[in-house]
Amino acid sequence: MDYLDELENEAIYIMREVAAQFDKPVLLFSGGKDSITLVHLAIKAFYPAKVPFPLMHVDTGHNFPETIEFRDQLVEKYGLNLHVEYVQDAIDNNLVQEESGRYASRNALQTVSLLNGIEKHGFNACIGGARRDEEKARAKERVFSVRDDFGQWNAKNQRPELFDILNGRIDQGENVRAFPISNWTELDVWNYIKRENIELPSVYFAHQRKVFLRDGLIWSDSEYINKDANEEVIEKTVRFRTVGDMTCTAAVESDAADIDSVIGEIVAAEISERGARIDDKRSEAAMEKRKEVGYF
Amino acid sequence: MNILRISTAGSVDDGKSTLIGRLLYDTKSLSKDKIENIENLSKQRGLEDIDLSLITDGLTAEREQGITIDVAHIYFNTPNRKYIVADTPGHVEYTRNMITGASNASVFLILIDARNGIIEQTKRHLFIASLMEIQNIVFVINKMDLVDYEESVYLKIRGEITKLQEKFNLEDRNLTFIPVSAKVGDNVVKRSAATKWFDGPTLLDYLETVDEAKDTTGFRFNVQYVIRPQSDEFHDFRGYAGKVKSGTVKVGDTVKVLSSGQSSKVKAINRYKDKLTHAKQGDSITLELEDDIDISRGDILIPGSEVLEGVKALNSKLCWLGKDDLVPQKRYLLQYGSATVPVKIAAVKSQLDFDTLSFEPNPEAVKVNSINNIDIKSASPLYLDKYKDNPENGYFILVDEVSNATVAVGFNQ
Ligand SMILES: Nc1nc2c(ncn2[C@@H]2O[C@H](COP(=O)(O)OP(=O)(O)OP(=O)(O)O)[C@@H](O)[C@H]2O)c(=O)[nH]1
Ligand SMILES: [Mg+2]
Numbered sequence: 001m002d003y004l005d006e007l008e009n010e011a012i013y014i015m016r017e018v019a020a021q022f023d024k025p026v027l028l029f030s031g032g033k034d035s036i037t038l039v040h041l042a043i044k045a046f047y048p049a050k051v052p053f054p055l056m057h058v059d060t061g062h063n064f065p066e067t068i069e070f071r072d073q074l075v076e077k078y079g080l081n082l083h084v085e086y087v088q089d090a091i092d093n094n095l096v097q098e099e100s101g102r103y104a105s106r107n108a109l110q111t112v113s114l115l116n117g118i119e120k121h122g123f124n125a126c127i128g129g130a131r132r133d134e135e136k137a138r139a140k141e142r143v144f145s146v147r148d149d150f151g152q153w154n155a156k157n158q159r160p161e162l163f164d165i166l167n168g169r170i171d172q173g174e175n176v177r178a179f180p181i182s183n184w185t186e187l188d189v190w191n192y193i194k195r196e197n198i199e200l201p202s203v204y205f206a207h208q209r210k211v212f213l214r215d216g217l218i219w220s221d222s223e224y225i226n227k228d229a230n231e232e233v234i235e236k237t238v239r240f241r242t243v244g245d246m247t248c249t250a251a252v253e254s255d256a257a258d259i260d261s262v263i264g265e266i267v268a269a270e271i272s273e274r275g276a277r278i279d280d281k282r283s284e285a286a287m288e289k290r291k292e293v294g295y296f
Numbered sequence: 297m298n299i300l301r302i303s304t305a306g307s308v309d310d311g312k313s314t315l316i317g318r319l320l321y322d323t324k325s326l327s328k329d330k331i332e333n334i335e336n337l338s339k340q341r342g343l344e345d346i347d348l349s350l351i352t353d354g355l356t357a358e359r360e361q362g363i364t365i366d367v368a369h370i371y372f373n374t375p376n377r378k379y380i381v382a383d384t385p386g387h388v389e390y391t392r393n394m395i396t397g398a399s400n401a402s403v404f405l406i407l408i409d410a411r412n413g414i415i416e417q418t419k420r421h422l423f424i425a426s427l428m429e430i431q432n433i434v435f436v437i438n439k440m441d442l443v444d445y446e447e448s449v450y451l452k453i454r455g456e457i458t459k460l461q462e463k464f465n466l467e468d469r470n471l472t473f474i475p476v477s478a479k480v481g482d483n484v485v486k487r488s489a490a491t492k493w494f495d496g497p498t499l500l501d502y503l504e505t506v507d508e509a510k511d512t513t514g515f516r517f518n519v520q521y522v523i524r525p526q527s528d529e530f531h532d533f534r535g536y537a538g539k540v541k542s543g544t545v546k547v548g549d550t551v552k553v554l555s556s557g558q559s560s561k562v563k564a565i566n567r568y569k570d571k572l573t574h575a576k577q578g579d580s581i582t583l584e585l586e587d588d589i590d591i592s593r594g595d596i597l598i599p600g601s602e603v604l605e606g607v608k609a610l611n612s613k614l615c616w617l618g619k620d621d622l623v624p625q626k627r628y629l630l631q632y633g634s635a636t637v638p639v640k641i642a643a644v645k646s647q648l649d650f651d652t653l654s655f656e657p658n659p660e661a662v663k664v665n666s667i668n669n670i671d672i673k674s675a676s677p678l679y680l681d682k683y684k685d686n687p688e689n690g691y692f693i694l695v696d697e698v699s700n701a702t703v704a705v706g707f708n709q
Contacts, residue, residue: 002297003298006299010580013580016580046537047523047568047569048525048527048535049525050525050527132369132371133371135354136368137354140354140355140367155355155357160396161396162399162702162705163705165631165692167700182369187373272327284337
């Protein structure tokens, strides 16, 4: 069997298990290519019926405008149901405190809004686009990952997961994070996007952008990032390999304006995808720590 | 390009994680930033060479203790294949995590420390390989650098395993032996000059050519979800979404529904908007049938001509994975395919003794990581195949109703 068919089969199988085992599932939509791929898979899994669960986007308020626009079009086109949870609300309600300084980001604050959204709507299964090849703590994830009342991940005590059997039984208040594209690599996702002709926000392809350099990474110039006086804004042709919000994703210099050239660049790349994630650079175990407190 | 799923096995410190790290390193599958990262960590720890196990041992606790605690899934590919590697822990305490990694593998790499040879944990893992009907088993005899690359050491271990082959019912399996040094890089990707006496394949050569195809037996289809759009365009549409667990199905085939026993013909095989003429093992599809018969999640479709008797009593091999011991007469939930059924353990007949490698009757308790021969009784019929005849419809898990934990995996006999 072709490997993309095999990966698609597995992802669709997992989606259907979620829809069957839980009464309140939700798809966590970040606006990035992985969650766009998830939406595509969900549409395929339940066709000709509509996707039987809503999407939830945790909006930091610091998104690339292109991804928000794209999100709204996608929702419109497929008749999806979207909930948006605003980090700004959590800040206004004093649930979290805005970070300060030059590395200030709302990325870590997202977790609180995510957990609030889950609680408010009573979601008991959250489908996420995390992939095991992204990061060393994610390499340890199960397909169904149980989180306690506080959304915490207990890495040292995960349920065994045998063959393709997914045990989604949980207590009230707990929830499961389900990862249908666990076994996909970055390149697999791109090859699948190409094969299926999946549309993506324009930030994934080469474009002119105002940027500045910091710590060897290319940062997008925006009002949300506190620049030093000596950080000079220049114009470059760039694209994004991974898209979180503007404060935590760095650009790469690139001329790849179409999918074939993007795939060519990824094959040749010496640096990993997460090498451009500012949020992972905070410490060696940054991802593991965020996951322990409820990040996905 | 196809996918090959591999799992490591073997005792603590035999070098599983180092081997996988080496495989990734020598196939140039690691990005520059990841290599720099583990180089720096290795330096910080005062090591002379880079510690390749850090590639898969990613949790803080694992790095502190220098052991693997939970399975890591790692990916790499060659022009030929996409590899999904489960690097599993060797520690007895984490056998449950090892089984998690092993259950989806079609190739098993059992590591052996050349200095120690076969030890209890090697045998335990070999038994698990036997139980799971894993077709391809590679004995990776590691740390050859520490025994001066002596052929006699390799031959001795190989001889001992060959003797065990019969005991473990492994005569029909594809067994391979490769002497390596994961640390130095001998015979993993690069052929070693230090083992001129060895004329077998390197590990990568083996993986590139091993046959992963599973033989598919009778058609089994698990209904996961019933699709009823109730839209104007698809007003009367009723589709059964699920996975072909084994065999194939064509449009026009007569299929029988378990549990009801009713039959109908396949009207359409849908994969999104595509109408297929047939589907095969592993396919996630949506079936439409000619007749409106009662079908719901948990049902299994099989060929109309086949008989698969529902049983309320079954005998199986059971690996206990729960932290708490099995409680006889307690209700557990048995999950197989897309069905969940309450069951009780009727009898624990015997338990595997890892010294004698035979099943001893009347065990005192069923503890975590033990392998047992048990009888299960169920209130409603179970439609399982014998694992040996059709593994895809022959395994199940037990779930504790109170803690919700997955406490056992079973193989129907
Ligand atoms: N000399 C030598 N040392 C090795 C070799 N392979 C592994 N080691 C060392 O053996 C120790 C254990 O290696 P790991 O790869 O962590 O062992 P493991 O089998 O993954 O251990 P667990 O996952 O905890 O069961 C480390 O110190 C390695 O550097 C080898 O081929 N030669
Ligand atoms: Mg290890």
